[in-house]
Amino acid sequence: MDQALQVIFSATFIAAVLRVSTPILLPALGGLISDLGGVVNIALEGIMLTAACAGVLISVATQSEWPGLLAGVVMGVLMALVLAFFHLNLKADLILAAIAINILASGGTIFVVFLLTGDKGSTSALVSKQMPFVEIPIIKDIPVIGPIVSGQNLLTYVAFIAVVLVAVFLYRTRAGIHLRAVGENPEAARSVGINVRAQQYLALGLSGLLAALGGVYLSMGYVKFFARDMTAGRGFIALAAIFLGGKTPWGTMIAALVFGAAEALSVQLGNLRIPNQLVQMIPYVATLVALVIYALVQRQRAIARQRKFRQTQTVAVGS
Amino acid sequence: MQATLPTTPSFDRAAERARVQxxxxxTAxxxxxxxxxxxxxALLVGFLVMLIVGKDPILAYSSLLxxxxxxxxxxxxWIEDATTLIILGLSVSIPFRARQFSLGAQGQMFMAAMIAAVIAIYVPMPPLVAVLLPLAAAMLAGFLVGLLPGLMxxxxxxxxxxxxxMLNAVVVLLYDFLLTNVFTPPGSQSLRSEAIQAGSMLARFTTLLGVNLGRANLAVLFAAILVVAVWALLNRTPFGYEIRTIGANEKFARYGGINTRRAIALSFAIGGAIAAVAGVHLVLGVHQRLIPGIAAGLGFEGIVVALLARNNPLLIPITGLFYSYLRVGGDIMEQEAAVGTEIVLVIQAVIILLLTAQVLVNYVKSRSRPVRET
Incomplete structure (x- = not known):
């Protein structure tokens, strides 16, 4: 137990939390935007997988990481737009279409990797590139904070900067406010002249962009190869993070960090003598518990709101 | 006082019924x-993909088909896989009818496989009981694993x-853990449990008919019984009516006095109990022991089977047979034409996308609408 506690309160552990939170936080922010736009994106998982695969393959082909990043993002956004097209133009059920996208990504990536390498498991035989790790000049020399904040992957910084950007976009820009209006009540939004379909395309497109960054991080930062189904449910954990975070950017970030901590803990505990599988369960069990907690909180809020409403009613009648 | 009914002289009951039929x-x-x-x-898309990647699509498709x-x-x-997929399709069709996207079949199968195996390995039983008891226990387990997300x-x-x-991930990890640490006998070379007792094994057609039909077994009967049972449940019981009403319009169902919460939770649970039968098929019929990843990769297959059949239990055997044919063909194609069997997943995704695209479907329907005779 002492050992476990020592592990948790070390700078390396906190640095690890930031590292493993990144591929949850990025898709979660994407999912948040899509959810607030009224078109919750269940295909985050598939989009991440596609981007992870495309990123590695292009970085192998060009022997440079930037074209890989670009290819990953383009493929991710493309997948999101396919989903948007099927849902918004062809009126396909959003959830079923997203499940199809996930299946397409899972099958398609393995199919392509097998074609190119003859190996179904991973691309570890290929020499792929990694996004750069950034040493921040002055900060890296500060004792405890240095090793945590400095030396992370570029995309980890992008993820946390994205929290701010998404918050500004959603609450401070015209497009963001329109997008939330559409999510809140599409008919009302339409009646004041907002183009609902365009807003939902934007919401899904942005969710694809952010999820794709998360996918590229997985295969070109977190590790240096693509492996079959390497997202391992992160796209769905990201969805849970949105709910747990109360559908706000900051809340989502905290939730992603909680899940990241659970996962980092499971990695660390794996070094001790606790069975591997039981430790791996932690993030999934945490997600289930989080779903229940979120639901209970929501219900309490609804009850409180109702009570408040009744009180104002009685006051109005009384006066 | 007698109210005179409004007369509709032109209404011919028999003609009207004929018209409706x-x-x-x-539409059917x-x-x-x-x-x-x-x-x-979808097959054409797969064909084009192979053409683009420079494989010989004709060779590939002849082994696929x-x-x-x-x-x-x-x-x-094929028969073995179809049995699993038909049961899975039936399992999915119940929550889907209520418009609940329960994707828990994977976990339910693993849990059912574990429970069935524990009983079939360790509890001595007389012949028929040796099949029915593991089956019943596994179905109960599947019911409970389904009930939890249903209640949530x-x-x-x-x-x-x-x-x-998330529940799937937890159950699969639990299965892995127990298989590694509990079920695999000490000193065993490979990761697998002991074989189940002979009385629990579902007879294989290979021994029954003397033709080499691999591991296909009498669980086909389970599938057949379930087809009728699920059809009856959905179309001939109050619960089925509740499920269908909720699927059509949940608010209407609630205002109409249906206990929608109970019905929704039950739809998950009953789906779980049926998925459990697929798990039992895998343990008692196919592998006759626990092996790693016994039901791996089956998670989403039930969806495409149910969707192709439009959640109609009577059509599920046909779509299940079709889709398992593609899956088995895909494996053979991989051996013979070196085209990854994952192309079947791509075809599956295209099928789901096209079938759910309402506009495309309605377009086809509107083009084939006859001129109304009035």
Missing amino acids: RERRR MIDVLVTLGTIAL GGPLSRTNRTGR KAYLNANEIVSTL
Whole structure:
């Protein structure tokens, strides 16, 4: 137990939390935007997988990481737009279409990797590139904070900067406010002249962009190869993070960090003598518990709101 | 006081009924045509993909579409896989009818496999009981594994897609853990449990008929019974009516006095109990012991089977047979033409996308609408 506690309160552990939170936080922010736009994106998982695969393959082909990043993002956004097209133009059920996208990504990536390498498991035989790790000049020399904040992957910084950007976009820009209006009540939004379909395309497109960054991080930062189904449910954990975070950017970030901590803990505990599988369960069990907690909180809020409403009613009648 | 009924002189009951039935036959026909067209289109997409990546699509497709019938043991594999997929499709169709996207079949199968195996390995039983007791226990386990996300959805409005997928991960890890640490006998070379007792094994057609049909077994009967049972449940019971009403319009169902929460939770649980039968098939019929990843990769297959059949239990055997044919063909194609069997997943995704695209389906329907005779 002492050992476990020592592990948790070390700078390396906190640095690890930031590292493993990144591929949850990025898709979660994407999912948040899509959810607030009224078109919750269940295909985050598939989009991440596609981007992870495309990123590695292009970085192998060009022997440079930037074209890989670009290819990953383009493929991710493309997948999101396919989903948007099927849902918004062809009126396909959003959830079923997203499940199809996930299946397409899972099958398609393995199919392509097998074609190119003859190996179904991973691309570890290929020499792929990694996004750069950034040493921040002055900060890296500060004792405890240095090793945590400095030396992370570029995309980890992008993820946390994205929290701010998404918050500004959603609450401070015209497009963001329109997008939330559409999510809140599409008919009302339409009646004041907002183009609902365009807003939902934007919401899904942005969710694809952010999820794709998360996918590229997985295969070109977190590790240096693509492996079959390497997202391992992160796209769905990201969805849970949105709910747990109360559908706000900051809340989502905290939730992603909680899940990241659970996962980092499971990695660390794996070094001790606790069975591997039981430790791996932690993030999934945490997600289930989080779903229940979120639901209970929501219900309490609804009850409180109702009570408040009744009180104002009685006051109005009384006066 | 006697109220005179408004008379409708032109109303001919028999003619009207004939017209309705004609209309119903016509829509059924169109549904079948749309489905066949979708399948053809999806296969065409797969064909084009192979052409683009420079594989020989004709060789690949001849093993994909001809493979399962080329040898009896391959046909056996087809029957075996179809049994699993038909049961899975039926399992999915119940929550889907209520518009609940329960994706928990994977976890339910693993849990059922574990429970069935524990009883079939360690509890001595007389012949028939040796099959029925593991089956019943596994179905109960599947019921409970389904009930949990069902309750979470119905009473707490927790997203069922996230909850079922997380639960799947937990159950699969638990299965791994128990297989490694408990079920595998000490000193065993490979990771697998002991064989189940002989009385619990479902007889294989290979021994029954003397033809090499691989591991296909009497669980086919389970599938057949379930087809009728699920059809009856959905179409001939109050619960089925509740499920269908909720699927059509949940608010209407609630205002109409249906206990929607109870019905939704139950739809998950009953789906779980049926998915458990697929798990039992895998343990008692196919592998006759626990092996690593016994039901791996089956998670989403039930969806495409149910969707192709439009959640109609009577059509699920047909779509299940079709889709397992593709899956087995895909494996053979991989051996013979070196094209990854994952192309079947791509075809599967295209089928789902096209079938759910309402606009495409309606377009086809509107084009085939006859001129109204009035």
